Amino acid sequence: MHISRFGRISLGTALALWLTGCETEPPPGGETPVSTCERLAPRLQKALETSLQEEDLPGVTASLRLQDCTWHGATGKSSMEPATDMKAEDRLRAGSITKTYVATVMLQLQAEGKLSLDAPLSTWFPDFPRANEITVRRLLNHTSGAANYTTLPDFAAQLESNPGKVWTPEELIALGASASPEFEPGTKWSYSNTNYILAGLIIEKVTGTPLTQQLHTRIFEPLGLKNTGLDGLEPLPALTVRGYIRPSPESTTWMDYTDVLHPSAAGSAGALASTADEVSAFYQALLGGSLLPPQQREEMRQWVSLQSPEYPAYGLALAKLPTPAGELHCHDGNIPGFSALAGYLPERKAAVAVLINKEDANAVGTLGRLLEILASP
Numbered sequence: 013m014h015i016s017r018f019g020r021i022s023l024g025t026a027l028a029l030w031l032t033g034c035e036t037e038p039p040p041g042g043e044t045p046v047s048t049c050e051r052l053a054p055r056l057q058k059a060l061e062t063s064l065q066e067e068d069l070p071g072v073t074a075s076l077r078l079q080d081c082t083w084h085g086a087t088g089k090s091s092m093e094p095a096t097d098m099k100a101e102d103r104l105r106a107g108s109i110t111k112t113y114v115a116t117v118m119l120q121l122q123a124e125g126k127l128s129l130d131a132p133l134s135t136w137f138p139d140f141p142r143a144n145e146i147t148v149r150r151l152l153n154h155t156s157g158a159a160n161y162t163t164l165p166d167f168a169a170q171l172e173s174n175p176g177k178v179w180t181p182e183e184l185i186a187l188g189a190s191a192s193p194e195f196e197p198g199t200k201w202s203y204s205n206t207n208y209i210l211a212g213l214i215i216e217k218v219t220g221t222p223l224t225q226q227l228h229t230r231i232f233e234p235l236g237l238k239n240t241g242l243d244g245l246e247p248l249p250a251l252t253v254r255g256y257i258r259p260s261p262e263s264t265t266w267m268d269y270t271d272v273l274h275p276s277a278a279g280s281a282g283a284l285a286s287t288a289d290e291v292s293a294f295y296q297a298l299l300g301g302s303l304l305p306p307q308q309r310e311e312m313r314q315w316v317s318l319q320s321p322e323y324p325a326y327g328l329a330l331a332k333l334p335t336p337a338g339e340l341h342c343h344d345g346n347i348p349g350f351s352a353l354a355g356y357l358p359e360r361k362a363a364v365a366v367l368i369n370k371e372d373a374n375a376v377g378t379l380g381r382l383l384e385i386l387a388s389p
Contacts, residue, residue, distance in 0.1 A: 107345025115329035212280025244275030255349015
């Protein structure tokens with residue numbers, strides 16, 4: 013997860029505006045009712061196009077899933093060479109949004125009595141530092157003290173020397189273990205991808221099947237998500253969208269960053285590839301009720317304070333964003349060449365996803381423009 017500052021408008025203001033703009037317009041003279049999405053579609057598309065220019069994006073795709081309809085749109089390029097238009101149904105890498113999917117499987121296993129959130133990590137990884145004190149819950153809410161392997165110099169050095177290296181989860185865990193613990197388990201919060209590499213392997217040890225199989229059986233297939241999977245961990249159609257960065261703030265060219273690392277380096281912490289529509293469908297099903305029993309949804313919302321005005325609390329692969337309009341429960345993601353943001357507003361039973369093929373892009377700025385349009389009369 014990449015904690016980024018909010019864009020041109022605050023998320024609180026945007027969501028307050030959204031809530032005032034989602035009513036279906038009464039049809040004149042007995043005509044067929046027009047949904048919110050149909051009424052606002054041209055302006056939503058224009059908002060994406062504005063964001064493309066003002067946020068300096070190669071391309072962007074988005075999905076808004078409201079109570080009465082779903083809108084999706086795209087603009088810009090999925091590839092610069094050859095120049096190819098971005099489509100709403102394109103698959104992009106979604107980075108750490110992966111974590112919400114992994115936590116969902118964990119909670120399903122808990123609901124089935126196959127896994128306890130209070131079980132110690134030593135049950136499966138007795139040699140990991142402080143494994144007796146690290147619980148499953150502490151992995152999922154980032155209070156384990158396990159060092160984040162993606163920030164370690166050894167990881168960076170290996171990426172530089174061998175960008176195409178295919179990583180195993182065990183290698184990534186060993187990197188994290190080498191610098192752990194960063195603090196006494198349960199005493200602090202610190203974001204660590206190592207936590208979710210461990211979580212992915214725990215799922216495999218508990219079920220006796222690959223994580224990818226569990227995701228397909230429990231989430232992708234029931235929701236009809238045919239374009240979603242873990243890139244680099246299972247056979248998937250080739251990713252046609254390329255990811256980019258600007259080589260420098262002054263640069264007018266794009267650098268293709270898609271292959272700066274093999275997606276197995278992100279694994280169960282960030283290898284998700286999907287479409288904006290399928291990501292919004294997941295968040296709607298997860299927090300709208302069909303994927304988890306009520307008790308497990310409440311487990312996800314057992315918040316740890318982050319003492320941050322932007323993201324003041326984190327649960328089990330969910331960040332809480334209090335706003336005047338209510339709370340948005342969400343996760344964002346960054347992986348070389350790509351950025352993403354997706355979440356759910358419980359009061360409106362509405363889900364949103366924005367996927368961008370630029371690293372460290374202002375996804376919240378793009379989201380804000382869409383919400384401004386929804387608020388318009």
